[in-house]
Amino acid sequence: MGEWDLVSVDGIALDVVVHEAAAEPPRNLIVLVHDLARDRDQRGVFNQLADRLAEDGSTVVRFSFRGHGASAGTQRGFTTAGAMLDLTAVVDEATRRWSAPLTVLAVGFGAVPTCQSLGYLDRRGLTRLILWSPVLDLRRTFLEPELPWGERYGGKAAQEQLSQQDFVHIEDSFELGRVLFEEFALYQPELEFVASRVPTLMVTSSEDEFTSTAIATDAAVTMGKCQVYEVAEADHDFGQPGTADEAIRETVMWMSA
Numbered sequence: 001m002g003e004w005d006l007v008s009v010d011g012i013a014l015d016v017v018v019h020e021a022a023a024e025p026p027r028n029l030i031v032l033v034h035d036l037a038r039d040r041d042q043r044g045v046f047n048q049l050a051d052r053l054a055e056d057g058s059t060v061v062r063f064s065f066r067g068h069g070a071s072a073g074t075q076r077g078f079t080t081a082g083a084m085l086d087l088t089a090v091v092d093e094a095t096r097r098w099s100a101p102l103t104v105l106a107v108g109f110g111a112v113p114t115c116q117s118l119g120y121l122d123r124r125g126l127t128r129l130i131l132w133s134p135v136l137d138l139r140r141t142f143l144e145p146e147l148p149w150g151e152r153y154g155g156k157a158a159q160e161q162l163s164q165q166d167f168v169h170i171e172d173s174f175e176l177g178r179v180l181f182e183e184f185a186l187y188q189p190e191l192e193f194v195a196s197r198v199p200t201l202m203v204t205s206s207e208d209e210f211t212s213t214a215i216a217t218d219a220a221v222t223m224g225k226c227q228v229y230e231v232a233e234a235d236h237d238f239g240q241p242g243t244a245d246e247a248i249r250e251t252v253m254w255m256s257a
Helices: 044-057 082-097 108-116 117-123 138-143 146-153 157-160 177-182 189-195 213-223 245-256
Strands: 002-007 014-020 028-033 056-066 102-107 124-130 166-168 174-177 200-205 226-231
Touching: 014 044, 014 082, 028 044, 028 082, 028 108, 044 056, 044 245, 056 082, 082 108, 082 117, 082 177, 102 108, 102 200, 102 213, 108 117, 108 124, 108 189, 117 124, 117 146, 117 174, 124 245, 138 146, 146 157, 146 166, 157 166, 157 177, 174 177, 174 245, 200 213, 200 245, 213 226, 226 245
Parallel strands: 028 056, 028 102, 102 124, 124 200, 200 226
Antiparallel strands: 002 014, 014 056, 166 174
């Protein structure tokens, strides 16, 4: 496992780590994209996933978005547009170093900059896409929330906080900035996803209180080239015993197929 010194297009230093394939050349090049208010470890799940994929012959790149983990920038300064710049920088560098077929795996909110970047990713040779518990409808997740997480941190509660300060506290540890909240009305990742033709695996969690499984599976059916696997009794982060192992196992199997 090694680390990179990498700077995004606008000068933000990014925290990047690489798990090289057990044998050269790698069968696949996989970039892991974490969730909002997480980092390159994704609460430890990405560490396990990357090791398994590397053992299976893939080179795996993990990174923290600006304002997350050890990357530069501030939480309040994090935006979807900035996240797209960070993803671009990582993919550009990864595809420069390795010519193996490209896969991107995104969790939760990480699906937003990923789906918004699908045109660019196609040009960089994207061959497969994996989405875990993806956010595909920003309005129904944050602005007019339908699930408990959004009702706590989005909607009217967020608007009240933003009327008094320039950010929203989420999960007691992350300051979601006003600009990011305003972006939620601008981007439509679901439309970008369903227009894509890249073969996709979608892993959903049955007890997700953050992202809507119904929205995700409806999008998968519309898209037409998406296989859906649901992990029973799993929350959004696959935190229950055995659920992360199940998500990892299905992902590695699909990549090996």
